[in-house]
Amino acid sequence: MSSEAKCSKAQCDKFVAVNELAKRRGFFWSSFEIYGGSGGFVTYGPLGTRLKQNIEAKLRELVVKKIGIYEMESSVIAPAKVFEASGHVAHFxxxxxxxxxxxxxxxxxxxxxxxxxxxxxxxxxxxxxxxxxxxxxxxxxxxxxxxxxxxxxxxxMFETTIGPYSGSVGYGRPEAAQNIFVEFNRLYNVARERLPFGCINIGKALRNEISPRQGLIRLREFTIADLEFFFDPEEPACERLAEVENEVLPILLCDTRLKECEDVTNFTVREALDKGIIKNEWQAYFMAQAKRLLTELGVPASRQRFLEKLTWEKAHYSTQSFDQEVMVDRWGWVEVSGHAYRTDYDLTCHMKASGVDMTVYKEFPNPVETEELAVKPLMAKLGPVYKGEAAKAAAALAKVPAQQVADDMEKDGSILVEGYQIFKEQVEIGKQKTTVRGKRFVPHVVEPSFGCDRLFYVALEYAYGLKDDRVVLSFPRSIAPIQVGVYPLMGKDGMDTKAKEVQKLLACEGFMTEFDETGSIGRRYARADEAGIQLGITIDYDTLSDGTVTIRDRDSWQQVRAAIAELPKLLHLYFEGKINFESLGELIKVK
RNA sequence: GCGGUUGUAGUCUAGCUCGGUAGGACUCCAGCUUCCCAAGCUGGCUACCCGGGUUCAAAUCCCGGCAACCGCACCA
CATH class of the missing domain: 3.30.40.230 (Herpes Virus-1)
Known part of the structure; x- marks a missing residue:
């Protein structure tokens, strides 16, 4: 391979560049290197751990805080029965x-x-x-x-034994969704027995892939965020739809795909629902929210799309599925979230397998009164005739439809059931009024499911950029792994001490900070840019006399001057997204 | 799991054909110096993926593993 090719590889292939940077700066690397490594397992280093937590926090903020979805956390290992019931044992x-x-x-x-x-x-x-x-x-x-x-x-699936008895098979969960379904009754109870409600379960999942590839994209152990949203199939309307109805969803439709065409069709959420492209309002709602999430992670809308899954591509439980995909440099479109309409499949499976009722009760707005023909055995008359067999005779009679009993009695004056001849005068046939106040049903489920490691990768790739031949990770400020770097211009004349004071102040205010005093100031800025540190605060000679510092923006390299005393207030506003960089202080000229 | 390619410091790499002290660049650390965008000088740390074999001698040749990348298959 020529040196030209190598050079262009490093510059053009973001996957290579991002993975190299990630390893070098401690975002992530493949695990167990000292023993030769093992494919499909990854270790997140100090910066990566921060970034991943911030991304998951963002997901939580959107889903749990803003939408009001519950959250749960549960075990990675489950008894075999769970995945036998869910169909995974058969399908895996x-x-x-x-x-x-x-x-x-x-x-x-x-x-x-x-x-x-x-x-x-x-x-x-x-x-x-x-x-x-x-x-x-x-x-x-x-x-x-x-x-x-x-x-x-x-x-x-990864198989193991639970406890010392080899007969007790357990599986590592290939998705976190089943934990939600098996806990449905308790969750429903906590939700004060009202639909709709949703619950998210964020945690590790295990899939023993034959051949994991593509770095963070396909791992054997990865973090999944499964959100199960339960609703009444007779009341599928999404009350929050107004929040997103004008959001545009670029969808690559089945029909288009079958023509081997990759053109997306843009629908607003409203249009997609009206045209029946998306069959459920909640599903459309979550797809729109997923698009917003990715946008907030730094992926422009034009680099996102939703792929409608073909019949044979869909999971065993799903009636309608979309994959949210993001364009990445190396592989093209990569799935970052899946949106499946799981209907009542899972709850029904677990009901059958466990024998536990997981239906919910719905009271009708108006009780339904029905009048039905009913046959009532008169035990006072059957008793003396059948003695000890009387109850059996009555039970046998109960199995016959009332109308048939009535017809036979009308025609023959008696009916023969299971060897018992029962006469007209031994029963009372008449209309019976019953009031049905409600009914029980199995809730339906729409599931948005995010691959957190993929969210991480796309956030990293989209943050990756070059400015004056220097790598800058331009994370959205809400996910920057380190928020503030604090630097003494020089490590002498008390600037280092002052800088440590400032760092301590900011750390106590809850900011993620880093202190760096080695190398020239320019070198430290370059280092910070490569780590995606959002702001740099530099303590110089002026600081010592007037208590002001320079604040440097990672992306524009602009600087402003502000007083130390004002920093906590200003930085809180800045990181909450309420003010922009220029409002942090007085803009100063940089050479 | 198959086929192809590859595996040398933290990173990128030279050396492998033809066996003989493993070299460079950047990073990192220390010191000096400079001070608002990877400046300079000096010094330092750090590597032949693992295991066998051949050989006086293996980064180099052979065999077997492992891992990565690409393709196939797989991806509920």
Missing amino acids: KEPMVECQNCHTRFRADHLLEDKGISSAEAEKMSLDDIKVELERHEVICPDCKGKFSEPTRYLT
């Missing part, structure tokens, strides 16, 4: 065969589907069934016509 164990000649691996069920076996059938098959079917259809390698190995299953 993919039957695979490997060509013995060219060693290409194929999904065995997909090969069988090509032979006309339905995916539902293929999914249910045991490995032996699959082997038999593969042989019966004489399936050979589509690439080289080679023979296949025995089918094996590859489980993409």
Whole structure:
């Protein structure tokens, strides 16, 4: 490779540049390096940890504070039953065969589907069934016509045992969503039994990827933020829609995708709903909020889009799904969040598997009065006839529809059920009024799900820029890992002591600060820019006499002069986004 | 897991063909100096991915691992 190519690689490929910077400055690096490393695991260093926390804080601020979603936190390991019920055990164990000649691996069920076996059938098959079917259809390698190995299953969930008994299988969660569903009853109770409500669960998830790639984009252990929003399917209206109805969502529609075209269609939230592009208002609401979140993380709207998932791309639980994607330099569009309409799939699964009722009760606005034909066995008459069998006879009778009993009695004067002959005079048939005051149902769910490591990566990539051949990480000020750098112009004449005082003052005010006294002031500014430190405060000779400092802006390199006494107030306003840099003090000329 | 490419200080890299003291640049640290945008000088720390083999001698050659990148497959 020529030196020209290497040079252009470093400059043009942001992924390489960002990863190099991240490693060098301590944003993140791949874990376990001293033992040779292990793919798919990453360590966030001091700056990265700050940045990641700030991004997650931003998500919390939006979702928990502004929208009013609950938050929960729960374990990464779950008993096998949880993921058996959710369908993950079935869906994560993919039957695979490997060509013995060219060693290409194929999904065995997909090969069988090509032979006309339905995916539902293929999914249910045991490995032996699959082997038999593969042989019966004489399936050979589509690439080289080679023979296949025995089918094996590859489980993409991490499996473990809980406690000392090997029979107690546990899985590392591949998503945090199931924790919300299994705790639904308690959460609903905490929500004072009212719909709609949502709950977010932010934490680590594990997927034993066959081959993790692309740095932070695909990890084996990663941070997921799953938000499950529960609502009554008969009242799907989003009361907060007005907040976002004019937000434009660039959507790459299924129809467009099928034409192998990548053009997005812009819809306002309102239009997307009116035209039926998005089938649920809450889903549209969260998509709009997701777009705003990414914008606040520094990704311009023009570099975001929503991809409508094709039927066969959707997860097993979803009826309608969109991926929110962000354009990244190296790989093009990368998913940062998924928006799925999970209906009542998960709660229903857990109800069936656990036997626990997870329905909610809804009172009708007006009680519904119904009048139905009812058959009431007269036990006073049945008793003497059937003695100990009387109750069984009555139970048998209860299984027959009232209308049929009435018809038979009318025609024959009696009815024969399960060997009991019951006569007309032994029952009372009449209209019975019942009042239904409400009903029970399983709530529906829309799920926005964010990959926090991907949010982190895109925030880092979009912050990355060059100014005068120097790297500057221009984070939005709300996520800058370090807010203020404090520098003595020189480490002598009391400037260093004064600078430490200022740093302490700001740290006590709650700002994330860093003190740097080595190297020339220019070098320290350059270092700070590379770490994305939002503001630099420099203590010089004037500070010692008049108590003012220069404040330097990372992105414009402009400087203003302000009094130390004013700093806490000014900086709070600045970092809350209430004033801009120019309002921090008097602008001064820089050489 | 397969194929291709690759693996040398914190980072980028030279050296590998043809085995013989591992070199540079930047960063970092210390000192001097300078002081508002990576100045200068001096000094310093830090590396051949791991394990075998061949050899008097291996960064270099061979074998096996591991990891990264690209492609395939996978990505619920």
